[in-house]
Amino acid sequence: MTKSLGLALAGLLAAAGSARADLQTCGDAQYDPAQYVCHDGNFLCPIIAGEGLSYCSGACYSTYMYTCTNNVLTPLQPLAGGTPFTLTVSNPTAEAVDGLAVDACNQRWNLGIETCSYCPDTGIECPVGDTTVVSAPDTTASGSEPAMDVIVPGGQVVYLDPSGAVGYTQAHSAxxxxxxxxxxxxxxxxxxxxxxxxxxxxxxxxxxxxxxxGGGYTLFAVNADNKATLASCTPVNLKVNVQPSGTVGAWQYT
Known part of the structure; x- marks a missing residue:
């Protein structure tokens, strides 16, 4: 996700020299509609993870992070710290994963499998625990991170492991x-x-x-170190679905 037109322009130059019959015209240039979208008949923006980036006053942007009001590009507001939410995968060009829920299991965030949770046999009432709910980080506090939305004392913090996989701490352990x-x-x-x-x-x-x-998919954050290793994986966006105040996902996720 980026608000720079650099990527679009680089792709434009490559497409301009191609004689492919499926190229379309945007202003004075040709482009591949599988890789770019044309705004107002003149402006090209790339398609990233199935999302054709939107256009705002000279910039391409993702609606997962920005909004454009009166031709002014501004970041969306972060959720207030502690707000419960679930996540849904989005990539309209990848039918196998588009619309899947993010599920916590085996200390990983996964797709296409069931959520794994635990309730102690102590006579207490636990949440159902079949949905993966996350608690938003407090972006006003330095070093704050999201956490699993659980009851277990000490909580379960979300992190990116050295491979880039999204993990969360075991219960009773930091x-x-x-x-x-x-x-x-x-x-x-x-x-x-x-x-x-x-x-x-x-x-x-x-x-x-x-x-x-067990099938399914594992969710990874791509970075400079793992980009080549993960090149064959499917790019996705993660859509935030805010849950009602007071929602608790599970006693603990396993």
Missing amino acids: SIPEGSTQGGLAAYSGGGFVNLNSGGYGWVACPSTASGG
Whole structure:
């Protein structure tokens, strides 16, 4: 996601020299409609993770992070800290993953499988625990990170492990793998869940290779170090679905 036209213009130059019959015209240039969208008959913006970027006064932008009002581009408002939300995958060009819910299981964020949760046998009443709910970080506090929306004392913090996979701490433990990234993840009202860490290149869904199989996909944040490794995975956006105040996802996610 970017508000720069640089990527679009670079692609435009490549497309201009092509003789492909399916190229379309935007202003004085030709473009591939599978890779770009034309705004107002003159302005090209790239398609990223299935989203044709919108246009605002000289800039391409993602509606998962920005809005355009009276030709002024402004960031969406982050959710207030502690707001519960779920996540849905979006990539209209990738039918296999488009519309899947993000599910927590085995200390990972996954797609296309069931949520894994636990309720202690102590006679207390637990949430159903079959939906993965996340608690928004407090973006006004330095170092704040999102957390799983749980009851278990100490909570379960969300992080990016060294491979880029989205993980969360085990209950009763603050331990995360060495080299992991904490913080830099934002949830926007009316928008998406975004990795703001330096060098972030969005999200991808990779077929699960977990021991024992089970199908589904694992969610990764792409960066300069893992970009080549994850090149065959499917780029996706993460849509934020705000839940009613007081929603609790589970006692704990496993």
